[in-house]
Amino acid sequence: AQKITQTQPGMFVQEKEAVTLDCTYDTSDQSYGLFWYKQPSSGEMIFLIYQGSYDEQNATEGRYSLNFQKARKSANLVISASQLGDSAMYFCATNAGGTSYGKLTFGQGTILTVHP
Amino acid sequence: DTAVSQTPKYLVTQMGNDKSIKCEQNLGHDTMYWYKQDSKKFLKIMFSYNNKELIINETVPNRFSPKSPDKAHLNLHINSLELGDSAVYFCASSQDWTGTEAFFGQGTRLTVV
Numbered sequence: 001a002q003k004i005t006q007t008q009p010g011m012f013v014q015e016k017e018a019v020t021l022d023c024t025y026d027t028s029d030q031s032y033g034l035f036w037y038k039q040p041s042s043g044e045m046i047f048l049i050y051q052g053s054y055d056e057q058n059a060t061e062g063r064y065s066l067n068f069q070k071a072r073k074s075a076n077l078v079i080s081a082s083q084l085g086d087s088a089m090y091f092c093a094t095n096a097g098g099t100s101y102g103k104l105t106f107g108q109g110t111i112l113t114v115h116p
Numbered sequence: 117d118t119a120v121s122q123t124p125k126y127l128v129t130q131m132g133n134d135k136s137i138k139c140e141q142n143l144g145h146d147t148m149y150w151y152k153q154d155s156k157k158f159l160k161i162m163f164s165y166n167n168k169e170l171i172i173n174e175t176v177p178n179r180f181s182p183k184s185p186d187k188a189h190l191n192l193h194i195n196s197l198e199l200g201d202s203a204v205y206f207c208a209s210s211q212d213w214t215g216t217e218a219f220f221g222q223g224t225r226l227t228v229v
Contacts, residue, residue, distance in 0.1 A: 033216075033217075035217055035218075037220075039157075043204065043222065043223050043225070044220065044221075044222045044223060045206060045208075045220035045223070046220075047217050047218070047219060047220075050216075050217050089157060091159065093159075102147050102149075102164065102210050102212070102213040102214065102216070102218070103149065103161045103164055103172055103174075104151075104159075104161065104218060105161075106158070106159040106160070108156075108157075108158060109157050109158075
């Protein structure tokens with residue numbers, strides 16, 4: 001079974017600073033994707049960023065970037081210039097798993113709190 | 117227009133009742149999913165349908181029965197509700213089953229009393 005680990009139950013950051021949310025994964029697949037989702041207190045799941053295992057460059061989407069280190073099997077999310085609206089729960093996920101048929105395996109989540 | 121919409125957003129019901137949650141996506145995606153988020157916020161897949169055909173059933177009790185009348189809809193029917201079924205249920209869709217990103221609905225918070 002594929003495994004995703006987020007070791008930080010909670011993180012705090014000052015507004016306008018950068019923050020890194022950790023994610024490690026375990027798979028024997030060669031081809032897989034890594035995803036980050038944001039879940040604000042309102043409850044919806046918002047897709048943030050995607051990294052393919054064969055992508056040579058780290059993915060970026062606005063203030064979000066994914067620090068992908070394949071050999072270490074890590075896919076950390078970096079949020080630059082944090083805003084109060086970034087306070088939320090963040091989930092790392094992967095679709096690794098051979099014939100996973102697109103299903104996502106999620107980590108435990110990290111609660112990010114942005115202080116003014 | 118909401119891409120993936122679920123109804124209802126909140127559902128409070130008594131043990132033993134039967135209830136349904138509806139999901140529709142207007143993205144033209146082929147694959148739809150149901151995920152369950154428990155009280156500890158852990159998300160786990162329940163079912164996946166590709167073009168109306170069931171392709172994943174993750175050891176979910178058979179009280180849960182998904183139904184896909186067409187590829188834009190995936191409904192979840194739950195029989196004989198139990199206290200432990202209380203959770204947030206998310207519908208999601210992706211372009212196909214090869215693993216592109218999934219877009220989620222807003223979730224349905226089910227409370228069984």
